Amino acid sequence: MKFWEETKTIFKNTGLHFRTGVSYMLPVILIGGVAGSVAVLGGTEIADGSIWKIFKDIGEIGLKYFVPVMAAYTAYSICDTPGIAPGFIVGILAQQIDTGYLGALLGGILVGYATYMLLKVRLPDMLQSTWGFMAPVFSTLIIGVFLVYVVGPPIAMLMDFLTDFLTGLGEGGSGILGAVMGFLGGIDYGGPFSKTQSTFATAVMDIDLFVPLGICGAIVVVPPLGMCLAAFLKPKLYTKTEKEYAKSSWLYAIIGGFTEIVIPLAAGDLWRVTVATAIGSTVAGIIAGYFLLELSTPVLGVAQWFFYDKPLIFALSVLVGTITVALVVNLLKGISDRDIAVLEREEEEME
């Protein structure tokens, strides 16, 4: 039956819908975060009516309303434009009943699905055009009630628990959190695991936690910088193409702040490179976590350096992580039987 097939496709693609929501949400946090950080320049006591106050307000709006934006565009991903309005409203509702990010995510998916299904209903011609306007109203009402009565309370409890747990972590706990995030961030270079930890880091900004983002910002530059240093230290262990990628990778790491540049380097020697970057990034995560490195603006690359509360800790964690990656990967490559000459010949044949 077509109905079940469509339902199945929608839920099978939950990840895609969720990522679409995140993709539209990121700029909102970015604007909020940058505006808020600039407002800090105005000092601790900001007078009403000053320009810093406006900046601060903009910052707070961005950091508050990224949640409904995410819900709206998760719903949009499921049923296009009719999903946006219900998603916004359900997202704000989810925030008001203290279910935060999780509630908004669930609400966005449910309301998108409900709108999609309601729009499929076939009515007599006379009513059909009106139905296009009314379906989102009904889906919003249905999912809103469902959210408040059924899923709201347990999620609110879970969020409470999560908030208490994460705020009470302290130095040791944050170190462990850093290790986990570092490991996830170091194994797939911007793939699903890395995105899981970076999404988590941005999500907890909703409950005023900035350490995870600090960890995230520190670990993200470690794999490319480490590979760059490694190729610089022992160029003999790398093929010509690999050296070229490695040489430019520091630029990507520092200016753009992304790890994807490591993919071509890892592709030719998957497990050795992955092990090394995972270890180095875990080490960087532990240092950043233990010293409670905070970052309140989700910007990547060179811009983030201005927003850390402890720039020295950031530098330390990146430095130690980078050196670890370089040493481990060169050690592993050194004891392997990778024949660079053969690999280079293959590369030439490819071209």
Added chain:
Amino acid sequence: MKIALVTACLAGVAHSKMAAMALKKEAKKRGHEICVEEQGGHKLPVKLSQEQIDAADVVILAKMVKIAGENRFEGKPILDVSVNKALRHPVMIMDKAEELLK
């Protein structure tokens, strides 16, 4: 063969561009014509023109997030893959695209 390629990733800075580059290279190697649209959060996308879409024999969508304006390609043979797959196995994707036409 004429290919229209749309790539979309989470932030629109890295994966979409790299997947586009990988597939472009593979297509050129096989002598196919390819035109590309990269979508993402942080830039103005260069849209495929209606003529380019009409002329395309096959459409490849390499996506990590929802592609804006997917209905533009209705009725065309569409190959729907993830960005990561396109990035790592461009050869396989191109094989599949060629198969789609047979």
